[in-house]
Amino acid sequence: MPAVASPETATDQTTEPLRVLRRVFGYDSFRGTQQEIIDHVVAGGDALVLMPTGGGKSLCYQVPALVRPGVGIVVSPLIALMQDQVDALGALGVRAGFLNSTQSYPQRRDTEDAYLNGELDLLYLAPERLRLDSTLELLARGEVAVFAIDEAHCVAQWGHDFRPDYLALSVLHERWPDVPRIALTATATPATRQEIATRLQLTEARHFVSDFDRPNIQYRIAPKSDARRQLLQLLQTEHLGESGIVYRLSRAEVERTAEFLTANGVTALPYHAGLDKAVRAKHQSRFLREDGLVMVATIAFGMGIDKPDVRFVAHLDLPKSIEGYYQETGRAGRDGLPSTAWMAYGLQDVVQQRKLIDNSEGDEAHRRTQSRHLDSMLALCETVKCRRSQLLDYFGQPDSSPCGNCDTCLNPPESWDGTVAAQKLLSTVVRLQRERNQKFGAGQIIDILRGKKTSKVEQFRHDELSVFGVGADISDNEWRGVIRQLLAQSLLAVEGDYGTLVLTDTSSEVLRREEPRQVWLRTEPSKKPAAKAKARDSKRVPQDMPPEVEPVFQKLRAWRMEVAREEGKAPFIIFHDSTLRQIATVAPSTLDELATISGVGEGKLNRYGQGVLDALAAPEE
Structure with a gap:
């Protein structure tokens, strides 16, 4: 070569x-x-x-x-x-x-x-x-x-x-x-x-x-239940047959997720550092050259990928920082057309990331920096405000106006006074530590609050605690949301390999008898479908082509794929989709007219111009 x-x-x-x-x-x-x-x-x-x-x-x-x-x-x-x-x-x-x-x-x-x-x-x-x-x-x-x-x-x-x-x-x-x-x-x-x-x-x-805003990207973060199934639903309902990237934290999850998608009719390939170098190169080449392929990868994949028609980027694990999240989601919609940045996020993600920080290389200052990065990421996940505004503010670009094209704008979450719930949960952690000299993870603490007489509860006689059953009015899932948000607000922390919950320096502000700190929590989103996207400035988000132009666009894409195969190149190197859409809409009949299309320079006009005109003039099959 x-x-x-x-x-x-x-x-x-x-x-x-x-x-x-x-x-x-x-x-x-x-x-x-x-x-x-x-x-x-x-x-x-x-x-x-x-x-x-x-x-x-x-x-x-x-x-x-x-x-x-x-x-x-x-x-x-x-x-x-x-x-x-x-x-x-x-x-x-x-x-x-x-x-x-x-x-x-x-x-x-x-x-x-x-x-x-x-x-x-x-x-x-x-x-x-x-x-x-x-x-x-x-x-x-x-x-x-x-x-x-x-x-x-x-x-x-x-x-x-x-x-x-x-x-x-x-x-x-x-x-x-x-x-x-x-x-x-x-x-x-x-x-x-x-x-x-x-x-x-x-x-x-x-x-x-420059302006950090990418108005064509719709940011959405969903509570994690069954991440792979949630992803499949997203692809089947919104991005069927489209190219995208799915990020997983571990190599094993990359492999499992790629296998799951393939078994369910989605063409997907894995990419991580544990694969043979030749296999990684082959998978990357296929992703760049084929339409409708999904790459499931660790963060080892994606930097410098120029593929313009990536229609979605999905995170099935919590990113370590907003910098990483923003760069990874930015690989969607480079052509300026509407695209999705979607993430499934849950309590276990927080526990896992805290554990990674505790066990990371570097000194205490480094771990504090990593913790600040994670805190900012958690704040973005738990916000009741516009996600785009919070992202822009993080990069030093304050923008207080709602974007109209993120999940919190399209389906605004409600918040509730969770002070009493927080007190009950923190009190449970206190009693376990002070009365029993014990530490447990979220599952056991929720069982105690809910009043469940499990074998583990009976083994440790946790049903004898005064807090046993005081949270029976809140569901397991809702308690997980409370814990997740208390972690995000640094009112609770996790430690050790088993993710046990412990108090922080600010926990006492909520537990004090006189004028306790008020804790506002985000309500878990409803199952109702999100409202239709409405960007704050419709001129900033490119609109789709008229339906009658779609067959011409598809004809041009077929021509482009044939040329790309002959030349051994990625299709977008010939022309971007956005350029083909404009060609299909304008329908030029001469090289001079084609030269007026954005993205058709002198070199491409000389090399591909006549081929484009021939494709446009070819009869429908």
């Missing part, structure tokens, strides 16, 4: 950014802060860019690489995806190559020669290659236009995607002080942003923080 993509037309390195955007990428205008970022980098300035997944980060370094003299060097941790990135650029007529450990010596030599001879516009490198003197010497022999450090949050030492090799990337500034650097990420709090700037020696760089 070649490492260099040959262009259809030579790239004019002196063309201004807007002309490059139109001619190469087929877009008439930049989005959001793209032009400001690009102008800054083209002029030689360093930049730290925060932009949500699907916001167009890649253009922020690709356009400067095409405008400035020399080759754009892209540092990316995504070895498995470099070929697809090079293929996508090649389809645009951009000369691109990569250097990584998957290549043979002749392939590496050909790419190095192309770089030295000025035959590349962009060169992708894995961060570990920049630790090699030979790589640094190679770059020094050519002309570098810009350094792009993609997935820059990987430098954050206690972050969710830490890569040690990123810590050595400060060498770029030391060796090439006059070459602009642009670091990009989709997820970073203000504190993480500062850590990125410090570790990459970008403290003097200009920061660009």
Whole structure:
């Protein structure tokens, strides 16, 4: 497989950014802060860019690489995806190559020669290659236009995607002080942003923080009962035959969930670090190239996935942090079309995550940081307010207006005064510890509160406690909700390998006799169906095509799949669904008319334009 993509037309390195955007990428205008970022980098300035997944980060370094003299060097941790990135650029007529450990010596030599001879516009490198003197010497022999450090949050030492090799990337500034650097990420709090700037020696760089909102994604979090069955219902009722990603915490659950979906008629593949490397590569390739395939994975999968038509991302286990959750859910709907971010969450998730933190590597400060991340994630799960507003606020973008397109907006939950229930539960924990010197998990404490004379209750004579049966008016499921929310509010904690419940420093505020702290709890949601989505600004969420255009769109997709198979590429590299939808709606009859469609640049027009027109003109079968 070649490492260099040959262009259809030579790239004019002196063309201004807007002309490059139109001619190469087929877009008439930049989005959001793209032009400001690009102008800054083209002029030689360093930049730290925060932009949500699907916001167009890649253009922020690709356009400067095409405008400035020399080759754009892209540092990316995504070895498995470099070929697809090079293929996508090649389809645009951009000369691109990569250097990584998957290549043979002749392939590496050909790419190095192309770089030295000025035959590349962009060169992708894995961060570990920049630790090699030979790589640094190679770059020094050519002309570098810009350094792009993609997935820059990987430098954050206690972050969710830490890569040690990123810590050595400060060498770029030391060796090439006059070459602009642009670091990009989709997820970073203000504190993480500062850590990125410090570790990459970008403290003097200009920061660009884009709007984090992805209005086309509908955020929903459901109480977990039978997670796999709940997922199957979601897919069968809302996303039948559509591509999506399902995240599980453990490798075993990845395998079980993939098997369960396959047995129930959903084409699903597993992906985790325990699989053979060749199997992982095959599954990833199928996900990128096939329509309607579901990937069940650990968080080892997904970073840098450019597949635009992922219609849903589902979490069947609680993510460790909002940063991780936001980045993972952001892999849905990169084409801007309506998509779903769905999670099933329960009490056991909280217990499991607390246990992972207690047993994690790192010092006490690290564990406190991890606990804060989990607390923020729990607060998002338990909120009665708009989930999108809470997400945006976490990333330093306050937005108090309800979004109209999350579950708490579409089906507002009720809250109730749970002070007495909290007192009963906390009192049970107190009596077990003080009167019996015992600690138990949620199940036993609920049995005591409910007044159940189980064998375990009788064995420990817990029916003799004064709190036995005081919570019989609340169901088991409701008590689990109370415990879950007390954990989220830090009024209760779990400890040890068995997840026993213990008091916290703030528990006494609820238990005191005089003016106890009031505890408001979220009511478990009803089973009624969610209201129909109504975004706060309908112009921000792309509407679907007219029904009469659907057959034309499907005809174009069939043509695209045939071309993709012939060229061995992912279908979206040919054209995104959003571009095909526009073509189907406009129905151009000439190449000049086709050239006006967003996403049809000069390279794609030359390569695929006539094929599109022939597909449109072909009679219906």
